[in-house]
Amino acid sequence: MNATTVNRVPRQARIPGGARRAPARRVERLRAALCFVALLICMAAADGSWLRSVPPDYHSKANPLAGQPAAIAGGEVLFADRCAKCHGKDALGRGKRPSLRSERVQSQATEGDIFWLLKNGNLRRGMPTWSAMPEPSRWQIIAYVKSLGPESASAPGKKPRQEKSK
């Protein structure tokens, strides 16, 4: 996929008759592929790079409400109201808004990491800041998200969808 491929094409396209069509189509396909790659780069899927910005004191912060059923119930209401519109009712992601039941969110990120992300957001990449939401509410949401478990596991009382891209 280098420039020479593209440069060579106009000469081939001069071939008379039907033969002229195939290479022209190839260029078109190539161009479409390049556009698609560029588009993908622009819309870069969540890559978890935010995790590298979390300071150590946040990384090790424990959720004061972790595992508490009342907090998880509160978190579920708040999640449906604030987060589901982007991440989906089942937290499995929506469009380019990532799943929160991924390996990264469920295992790699600590509750402190997610707390840091909710406070700061990732404004450049479309994740809003939730600093105006009181801290106890944020911890409730985190307790709920963590209670869902990874995508393969069934959430308490929830039926995970089979395939996101379907």
Place this chain on the structure above:
Amino acid sequence: MNFPTSNRIALTTRAVLRSILAVCSLLFLFALRAAGQEPPYFVTYSSALEEPGNLEISLKSTQASPANGNAFLGSVLELEYGVKGWWTTEFYLDGQTTRNDSTLFTGFRWENRFRPLLREHFINPVLYVEYENTNTADRSLLEIVGHDSVADLAIPNSAARREIEREMELKLILGSNVHGWNFSENFIAEKALNESEPWEFGYALGASRPLRLDSSGKSCFLCRENFAAGAELYGGLGTTEGFGWKATSQYLGPTVSFGIPRGPTIFLSPQFGLNDNSAKVLFRLSVSFEVQQVGNIFRRKNQ
């Protein structure tokens, strides 16, 4: 001689307002949700921007009965859209009704808010730039600047509508969130673009807090977590030719918001004039709802 034309304009205005209301009611029926995490302010802006992809529709009204003038109801339709996490754009349509006078469309505003620092800090700045094209019959009182006075509110519509103001307004918005409290400070500078008037200044301060900081886990109606309360203080700060409180309007009042579950958020506030240059009291009411992720309406459900 002018009457037929002005009557026609008033009728057209009413028709436009009616269709806007009809469109809003339709949206209200199927797409509405309580507006996001906004503090209950009418004049003060907080540093919270609209979530990217969300459209918030608000109907704001201000009612007052100024001394020596007729009672009025100023109304604003606001359409606020989150373009990016750090950029919100908003369009306003203003109109008013004055008792024993008339109902008229008074103009429009277009404003953009930018958040220069992408991380959360103790104080979060937001830059606000607005272009305003309204006439002096505008009664929305969305900001008080310069030497704005209660006397301006008593001018009959027929005279006030003739003076068009094209203005640029800049605001520095500062916002902090501490232990559930929101503190917001706005510094306002306004300049007329079609007249050689000095810069006018104003300010607005707000503090508020939800009545409950966590969720009860129930989808309840009249519970504390659906309410937020606070206070707002705002007023003029003179002009480049005379900076200060002298001959300015100042207002202070409590504010409250009620986020109806699966419904709109209602904001309410009586705001009291603090000097003779201000109206005695402004009653403010606003209804706000969100069309969440407008792009998603056209996508498949739950995709």
